[in-house]
Amino acid sequence: MYILGINGGFRQGYQDVSAVLIKDGEVIAAVEEERLTRVKFSAGKLPYLSIIEVLKIANISIQDVSIAAFHGSTWQPDFCFKIKQYFEQHFGYAPLVKLYHHHDCHTASTLYASNFTNALIFSYDGSGDGISFLVSVWNNNILETIYRVERPNSLGIYYSLITQYCGFTRDSDEYKLMGLSSYGNRNAFDFSFLLNVQNGEIKLNQEYLIKILPNQPSAHRDEMLFNELFEEKLGKKRRIPKSNFDNFYKDIAASAQQHFEDCLYKMIAYYAKKTNISNVCLSGGSALNCVANQKIMNSDFIDDVYIQPASSDAGISLGAAWLACIDNNIKPIAPQNTYLGTRYSNNEIEFILKSCKINYTTLENPSSIAAKLIAENKVIAWFQGSMEFGPRALGNRSILANPCHPTMQKIVNERIKLRESFRPFCPSVLEEDIEQYFIGKKKHSPYMTITYQANEYAQKHIKSALHIDNTARIQTVTHIQNERFYLLLLELKKLTGHGVVLNTSFNLAHEPIVCTPRDALATFFSSGLDALVIGNFLIEK
Numbered sequence: 001m002y003i004l005g006i007n008g009g010f011r012q013g014y015q016d017v018s019a020v021l022i023k024d025g026e027v028i029a030a031v032e033e034e035r036l037t038r039v040k041f042s043a044g045k046l047p048y049l050s051i052i053e054v055l056k057i058a059n060i061s062i063q064d065v066s067i068a069a070f071h072g073s074t075w076q077p078d079f080c081f082k083i084k085q086y087f088e089q090h091f092g093y094a095p096l097v098k099l100y101h102h103h104d105c106h107t108a109s110t111l112y113a114s115n116f117t118n119a120l121i122f123s124y125d126g127s128g129d130g131i132s133f134l135v136s137v138w139n140n141n142i143l144e145t146i147y148r149v150e151r152p153n154s155l156g157i158y159y160s161l162i163t164q165y166c167g168f169t170r171d172s173d174e175y176k177l178m179g180l181s182s183y184g185n186r187n188a189f190d191f192s193f194l195l196n197v198q199n200g201e202i203k204l205n206q207e208y209l210i211k212i213l214p215n216q217p218s219a220h221r222d223e224m225l226f227n228e229l230f231e232e233k234l235g236k237k238r239r240i241p242k243s244n245f246d247n248f249y250k251d252i253a254a255s256a257q258q259h260f261e262d263c264l265y266k267m268i269a270y271y272a273k274k275t276n277i278s279n280v281c282l283s284g285g286s287a288l289n290c291v292a293n294q295k296i297m298n299s300d301f302i303d304d305v306y307i308q309p310a311s312s313d314a315g316i317s318l319g320a321a322w323l324a325c326i327d328n329n330i331k332p333i334a335p336q337n338t339y340l341g342t343r344y345s346n347n348e349i350e351f352i353l354k355s356c357k358i359n360y361t362t363l364e365n366p367s368s369i370a371a372k373l374i375a376e377n378k379v380i381a382w383f384q385g386s387m388e389f390g391p392r393a394l395g396n397r398s399i400l401a402n403p404c405h406p407t408m409q410k411i412v413n414e415r416i417k418l419r420e421s422f423r424p425f426c427p428s429v430l431e432e433d434i435e436q437y438f439i440g441k442k443k444h445s446p447y448m449t450i451t452y453q454a455n456e457y458a459q460k461h462i463k464s465a466l467h468i469d470n471t472a473r474i475q476t477v478t479h480i481q482n483e484r485f486y487l488l489l490l491e492l493k494k495l496t497g498h499g500v501v502l503n504t505s506f507n508l509a510h511e512p513i514v515c516t517p518r519d520a521l522a523t524f525f526s527s528g529l530d531a532l533v534i535g536n537f538l539i540e541k
Contacts, residue, residue, distance in 0.1 A: 005321025015043035016313035019050035029057035030340035030389035035515035069320035102128025105319030110283035110308035112332035125284035127151035167238030184254030307449035310390035341387030371491035378530040393505035395485035403465035415528035427465035430499035431476035
């Protein structure tokens with residue numbers, strides 16, 4: 001049975017639009033709409049292009065799909081009809097439409113990908129279907145919800161509010177706030193007046209918020225979540241987008257991050273003790289706070305933690321499809337990796353290179369040539385295999401550079417990514433070498449969802465891949481996980497002594513990650529990149 005999971009909506013508040021196709025419990029394809037529309041997040045849409053793409057990857061038609069699964073179970077009664085009408089108008093056929101709760105979808109997306117036999121599952125974000133935090137227990141193949149929090153009592157709203165206060169865009173730039181937080185004093189401000197967690201309950205002080213009722217649509221991302229009382233207490237928000245950050249806003253970011261970590265830690269510790277369960281699954285947009293995830297990973301009451309790589313609302317489509325599987329007595333099958341999107345053969349790539357009149361060299365061993373260029377301190381774009389699902393570039397749509405070069409972080413930020421100087425990059429490292437560079441309980445971290453502390457050896461040798469506080473959101477790489485990327489790291493180790501590469505997503509600021517060869521060429525020629533290794537072809541300037 002084919003089941004199509006989708007995410008999106010008819011209002012601007014619904015973003016991270018995506019489609020996932022599952023056959024008999026196995027994920028066949030997963031694509032985010034922004035990669036195809038080239039509009040980041042593709043807010044306020046349903047996944048038209050993504051649906052076409054996943055059907056194309058599976059080589060089936062819409063008539064082969066039995067169920068279309070979606071979130072929005074609390075939406076107006078005629079919403080199923082609207083989705084059915086959407087399919088009929090755009091595809092000429094509508095599968096059976098099933099609606100599930102937003103946070104049940106997040107929960108399913110991380111639980112069934114984890115392969116845990118028992119687990120404590122946390123789903124938390126701004127809100128979805130009126131809920132902002134959900135705690136569930138998985139034991140003996142039974143999933144039970146034990147605690148739910150209604151909006152606006154929300155970790156996500158708290159963090160988005162501070163994101164706006166520091167001059168960023170909410171539901172978009174929270175990761176910038178997280179990056180900036182490493183530059184400030186974590187004890188400069190006490191945010192307990194705004195957010196409080198006690199005895200496993202979350203309370204957000206609504207005195208400082210605009211009115212946000214559980215049954216109303218979320219505020220538009222351009223509307224401030226805080227009111228004038230908040231600015232009277234802390235001072236005026238940062239309003240000049242390109243102004244430098246003084247220590248005040250750095251301290252705000254650091255203190256807010258510290259309080260977020262403390263509150264999340266209290267919640268997880270409380271329910272871990274209450275249930276006596278030591279395996280934890282995380283999902284929801286706020287679960288992408290990899291600094292907080294480090295604290296959870298290293299907790300003495302946690303044996304293992306799994307964070308859904310597509311924890312944003314893009315993962316809703318995966319969770320919804322798996323819930324439809326459960327309803328039809330089909331067991332979800334955890335994917336081996338996140339390389340679930342579009343791929344291009346060498347023939348397809350070469351056709352595009354020729355049609356664009358691009359000079360290129362054919363390579364027998366792309367990994368070896370790429371490693372040589374990186375060792376020579378060239379910054380390369382690396383376009384291989386199937387596109388990643390989720391916000392991280394994990395070695396198939398990546399920009400790669402030498403972390404041993406002392407100013408490489410500055411070079412990539414200013415010359416290529418064209419973004420803020422405080423933004424960190426990620427090191428991809430041979431999994432067998434992780435303990436040579438990084439400190440953390442888990443020795444397997446393939447999805448850049450957890451920050452690790454860099455040891456003295458890493459601080460000395462791969463400084464450009466580390467953040468200002470000597471932490472790094474790492475990706476461990478194995479031969480099974482990504483053979484061509486693994487071979488690149490092996491070759492790089494032969495040349496530099498380090499099987500580590502500085503890795504960032506193949507896109508410029510404010511753009512989605514590239515999807516097609518044409519996207520790759522456009523980004524390559526509009527930036528300071530030195531070379532593009534695309535399939536078995538090399539393009540240089």
